[in-house]
Amino acid sequence: xxxxxxxxxxxxxxxxxxxxxxxxxxKGHDRMYWYRQDPGLGLRLIYYSFDVKDINKGEIxxxxxxxxxxxxxxxxxxxSAIPNQTALYFCATSPGQGREETQYFGPGTRLLVL
Amino acid sequence: AQSVTQxxxxxxxxxxxPVLLRCNYSSSYSPSLFWYVQHPNKGLQLLLKYTSAATxxxxxxxxEAEFKKSETSFHxxxxxxxxxxxxxxxxxxxxxxxxxxxxxxxxFGQGTILTVHP
Numbered sequence: 001x002x003x004x005x006x007x008x009x010x011x012x013x014x015x016x017x018x019x020x021x022x023x024x025x026x027k028g029h030d031r032m033y034w035y036r037q038d039p040g041l042g043l044r045l046i047y048y049s050f051d052v053k054d055i056n057k058g059e060i061x062x063x064x065x066x067x068x069x070x071x072x073x074x075x076x077x078x079x080s081a082i083p084n085q086t087a088l089y090f091c092a093t094s095p096g097q098g099r100e101e102t103q104y105f106g107p108g109t110r111l112l113v114l
Numbered sequence: 115a116q117s118v119t120q121x122x123x124x125x126x127x128x129x130x131x132p133v134l135l136r137c138n139y140s141s142s143y144s145p146s147l148f149w150y151v152q153h154p155n156k157g158l159q160l161l162l163k164y165t166s167a168a169t170x171x172x173x174x175x176x177x178e179a180e181f182k183k184s185e186t187s188f189h190x191x192x193x194x195x196x197x198x199x200x201x202x203x204x205x206x207x208x209x210x211x212x213x214x215x216x217x218x219x220x221x222f223g224q225g226t227i228l229t230v231h232p
Contacts, residue, residue: 042222101208105158
């Protein structure tokens with residue numbers, strides 16, 4: 001079974017709709033992250049959470065919100081989707097200890113906003 | 115502030131020839147550096163990482179990278195390309211504070227698409 005799972009894997013929605021992307025992990029990690037990937041831009045950080053009570057904005061948080069429901073769950077919401085939010089979204093986790101900050105990525109959610 | 119520049123957006127090689135993917139970085143203190151690979155329609159897989167131990171780092175599938183502080187580089191190499199190496203590769207930096215504790219935030223390069231010809 002995958003350690004980091006994302007649902008849905010693919011989603012098509014219309015402009016103005018609210019949509020939630022979910023991420024769950026069984027790695028027992030404290031830290032969780034949401035990124036978006038656009039061609040030629042690599043991955044850019046949207047939000048991150050170092051524990052259940054800690055939420056931080058990344059470099060491109062406008063138009064997004066998050067909820068850390070539990071250590072294992074971190075959801076990303078688009079309150080009113082717009083076409084330029086069409087992208088591949090990745091969730092990641094890391095243990096949050098010392099220098100071993102390898103991040104482990106989910107399989108991604110491909111979102112199309114019409 | 116940290117940043118990463120991958121010097122080539124596309125690299126094309128023939129099967130059996132060497133691979134070189136170039137990466138330069140900037141960071142405030144001693145960074146951790148990573149290479150991730152993304153095969154078509156797949157998630158990201160860690161190839162290798164540097165965290166201030168040996169400067170030559172060996173990863174999976176025959177890849178290795180050398181950390182050169184004087185050149186602020188972390189180039190990825192493989193002696194002999196295989197068709198299955200065709201993918202997009204990302205160089206990534208994670209900054210640390212003066213005490214060596216990671217901030218936990220990664221900065222990604224723009225990616226290099228590797229094409230391998232028969």
